Amino acid sequence: MQRRSLHAALGLAVLAALIASGIRPYDRATWLLEVAPVLLAGPLLLLTYRRFPLTDLLYGLIALHALVLILGGAYTYARVPLGFWLQELFDLGRNPYDKIGHFMQGLVPALVAREILLRGRFVAHGRMLAFLAICVALAISAGYELIEWWVALLAGQGATDFLGTQGDPWDTQSDMFLALIGASAAMLGLSRLQDRQIAALPRPGASAR
8 A cells, every 4th residue: 555655646746747837838839749758658657557567666767757857848948947057056058957858768768678678587687687778778769869850850940949959969969878877877776776676566466565
């Protein structure tokens, strides 16, 4: 029951943030594009909750990632107030909030991939597990950059807020590099915690506690 209460609280927090962000976003089309991963992942997590519950670590990080996306969608990434604060604090030339999103885009998918690979017994513990998890995260990052490119081709100048490059010609490369850093940080810093939580998960068919 404690686990379910935690998961319900995380889900409600994300839902509340999503609703609030959609009331008066800076740009409705950009908001929809930015929160689309949340709209897709939410129902998927609900549908698989009983059959394949994830670790508390993953549910917490997925919720955090969702909040990062929702905040970026509400303001557009180049206008998030937190990013302006970081820009001033570190004397940066641009709002860096989108880099937080791309770091999470590496960290969270890498841990999701690692958990699925382990629990499905596709790969055993070892270097290959970490390598494949990082590769999955980078593939997702590359796929997202392709989506941004296609949106830019379709929308033209209207895709500026969604792309969030802020005039940086190397934005795509730095986005993927941040995803690599996030995925690597996940493997180095969170693997053992994830292993402990996987070991404590209820067996398939048993109710989550």
